Amino acid sequence: MHVLYFHQHFSTPKGAAGIRSYQMARRLVSDGHKVTMVCGSYSGGQTGLESEFVKERRSGKVDGIDIIEFNLAYSNADGFLKRALTFLLFAVKSIGLALRMDYDVVFATTTPLTAGIPGIFARWLRRKTFVFEVRDLWPELPREMGVIKNPVFLALMSCLEWLSYRSATRCVGLSPGIVAGITKRGVSPDKVCMVPNGCDLDIFSGELNPWRPDGVEKADLMAVFTGTHGRANGLDSAIDAAIELDSRKEARIKIVLIGQGQMKPQLQKRVQDLGLNNVVFHDPVDKQRLAGLMLSADLGMQLLANVKAFYFGTSPNKFFDYLAAGLPVLNNYPGWVAELVTENKCGFAVIPDDAKAFAAALIEARDNRTLLEEMGQNALKLAKERFARDELADEWVKWVLYAESTTLKHGGSFSFGENA
Numbered sequence: 001m002h003v004l005y006f007h008q009h010f011s012t013p014k015g016a017a018g019i020r021s022y023q024m025a026r027r028l029v030s031d032g033h034k035v036t037m038v039c040g041s042y043s044g045g046q047t048g049l050e051s052e053f054v055k056e057r058r059s060g061k062v063d064g065i066d067i068i069e070f071n072l073a074y075s076n077a078d079g080f081l082k083r084a085l086t087f088l089l090f091a092v093k094s095i096g097l098a099l100r101m102d103y104d105v106v107f108a109t110t111t112p113l114t115a116g117i118p119g120i121f122a123r124w125l126r127r128k129t130f131v132f133e134v135r136d137l138w139p140e141l142p143r144e145m146g147v148i149k150n151p152v153f154l155a156l157m158s159c160l161e162w163l164s165y166r167s168a169t170r171c172v173g174l175s176p177g178i179v180a181g182i183t184k185r186g187v188s189p190d191k192v193c194m195v196p197n198g199c200d201l202d203i204f205s206g207e208l209n210p211w212r213p214d215g216v217e218k219a220d221l222m223a224v225f226t227g228t229h230g231r232a233n234g235l236d237s238a239i240d241a242a243i244e245l246d247s248r249k250e251a252r253i254k255i256v257l258i259g260q261g262q263m264k265p266q267l268q269k270r271v272q273d274l275g276l277n278n279v280v281f282h283d284p285v286d287k288q289r290l291a292g293l294m295l296s297a298d299l300g301m302q303l304l305a306n307v308k309a310f311y312f313g314t315s316p317n318k319f320f321d322y323l324a325a326g327l328p329v330l331n332n333y334p335g336w337v338a339e340l341v342t343e344n345k346c347g348f349a350v351i352p353d354d355a356k357a358f359a360a361a362l363i364e365a366r367d368n369r370t371l372l373e374e375m376g377q378n379a380l381k382l383a384k385e386r387f388a389r390d391e392l393a394d395e396w397v398k399w400v401l402y403a404e405s406t407t408l409k410h411g412g413s414f415s416f417g418e419n420a
Contacts (some may be wrong), residue, residue: 001401002034004103004122006115008090009074010037011045012062012202016259016284018317020197021109022065027393029064033401035405037065038097040072040090044228044260046283057093069098072193076228076261080147087112094118099125107400109133111344113157116164123167131400132168137181137313143371144309145231163184171189172399176336177312195396197315198389199324203287210296211289213256213282220254221298221366223330226290227318229261234305237332239270241358253362255301293323298372299347299365306352311335328375330361346379 005025011017025035039047039300048062054070060067074086076174091114098118106128108119114336116132123130140159142148150155165171165185173179179194216222229235238255245253255278256400257267264281285293294300299320304310312335319337322329329347331338338349348361365372 002036002103002106003028003400005035005037005109006039006098006106006233007037007044008040008072008087008112008115009042010047010067011042012048013287014048015042015044015046016286016290017042017045018197019200020317022063023198023200023389024393024396025065026063026402027390027397030394031397035065036055036101037067038070038094039067040070040074040086043053043075043077046286050240074288076230077264078262079196083112085272087114087176091117093317095121098122098128098225103318105129105130105131105400107131107133110135110138113138113160113164114312116160118150120163120167123169129169130167131170131172132164133172133174134178134182135308137178140181140309141232141313144307145305147231151171156350162175162245165373170399172396174315175312177309178315181313185298193395193399195392195399196387197317197318197320198382198392199383199387200287200389201324201383204290204291204294204321204324204326208288208292208295211292212294212296215277215280216254216256221299221362222251222256222297223252223362224256224258224293224297225303225318225363226258226293226321227316229257229259229264231263231269232305232307232310233261233263234303235263235267236270237353237355237358239267239274239276239279239301239390240355241362242271242276244355244359245272245278246274247274248359250359250363253366254278254280255362256282256297258282258290266305270357290321291325294321294327297325297327299362300325300329301325302329302337304333304335318381320387322385323379326376326380326383328365328372328379330358330365332358344378344382345380346375346382 007021010021012022028035042205047069049058049060056071068156072086076265095118098121106119106122117237119130122128165187171182174196182192183189222281242255329341331341331349333352341347342347350357350361
C-alpha cells in the first residue's frame with residue numbers, strides 16, 4: 001500500500017524533536033509499503049533533506065521514506081499569529097497533494113489540528129481511507145490554558161475538531177484522555193484505538209558517550225528535563241524547586257533543562273536575576289547525544305503546567321525516553337503518567353505547584369542512591385514490557401492498514417491501571 005503521511009513537524013533521529021512519525025513510517029517501509037511523508041521545516045527537527053528548495057518545496061528519499069518538505073519554517077518561539085499562518089499554509093499546500101497524488105491511505109497526525117484538513121478533503125472528495133492521529137486535544141488544551149480566549153476562534157477550532165474526527169475512517173489516540181475525548185464527539189469506540197508514544201530502546205542501549213553539561217559535577221545529582229520550554233511545560237515549577245533547594249543550602253543537586261521554546265529567555269532571566277547556580281540550561285541535542293546525556297543523568301523530570309486537560313490528555317515523548325534510558329522519573333501532575341510512575345515504582349509523583357514536595361523528592365533521590373537504582377531498573381522494565389516501540393509500531397500498522405483484522409478497540413490491548 002501507499003500511505004500519504006502528513007506531519008508538519010516531522011524529524012529523523014538527527015533532529016532534536018520527537019521521532020514517532022519517523023519510526024512508524026520506517027515500520028511501514030520495512031513491511032513492504034510505500035510512504036510519502038509531507039512536512040514543513042521545524043526548527044527542532046531534521047528531515048534529512050539538504051537540497052535547495054525549488055518553488056518552495058524539496059523532496060527526496062531518506063531511510064526508505066519519500067519526503068516532501070515545504071519551505072515553511074516553524075519555531076515554538078514564534079508568535080501566535082505567525083504560527084497560525086504557518087499551520088494554515090501547510091494545510092492549504094497539503095490539500096493539493098491529497099487531491100492530486102496516487103495513494104491508498106491518507107494519514108495525518110497532530111499537532112496542529114489543521115493537519116487533518118487534507119485528510120478531510122481526501123475522504124470526501126476522493127473517497128480515500130483517512131486515519132487521523134490525535135496527540136493533543138484541541139481546542140480543549142489551549143482553552144484551559146488560557147492561550148486562546150477568542151470565542152469565535154475557539155468555536156471554529158471545535159468545528160474543525162468535530163469534522164476531522166467524524167471524517168476519519170478511524171482514529172488513533174495517544175492517551176486514555178485523548179481516546180475519551182474523541183469518542184465524546186460522537187465517534188464510535190470501535191473506530192478509535194490507543195497507541196501511546198513508545199520507548200526507542202535501540203537508541204538508548206547502543207554504544208554511547210556519557211556527558212554532562214558545563215556546571216554539573218560528577219558527584220552532583222543531575223535531574224534533567226529534555227523538551228520544549230513552552231507555557232504548557234510549566235518549567236517555572238523546576239525553578240521554584242531550585243529556589244527551595246537554595247534556601248535550604250542543599251548542595252550537589254543540579255536541575256538541567258535541555259531544549260528551546262518561547263519561555264526559555266524568561267526562564268533564563270529569572271534564574272539569572274535570582275542568582276541561582278543550581279539550574280543549568282543547554283541547547284537541544286540530537287537523539288544520539290541525548291542518549292549519552294541520559295546515561296550520565298540520575299533522574300528525568302516529566303513536567304507540565306497544572307492544567308486538568310493534561311492529566312489524561314497527553315502522551316509525552318520525554319517520559320518514554322526516560323523509561324527507555326532506565327531513568328527514574330519525577331512527575332509533577334496527576335493523571336495516567338503519575339499512575340504509571342507510582343504503580344511501577346519507577347520514580348516520584350509529586351503534587352502540582354508544590355516546590356517543597358518537588359525539592360524533597362530531589363533530596364531523597366540524592367540521599368538514597370540504592371532506591372534510585374531500583375527505580376531505574378523498574379523504569380527500564382516498564383519500557384521493555386509495555387512500551388517497546390517495535391511492538392507498538394506493529395499494532396499501529398495493523399490499525400492503520402488492516403483495521404478489519406486487528407483486535408485493537410477502544411482502550412485496545414493496553415492496560416494502564418484501573419483509573420486510566
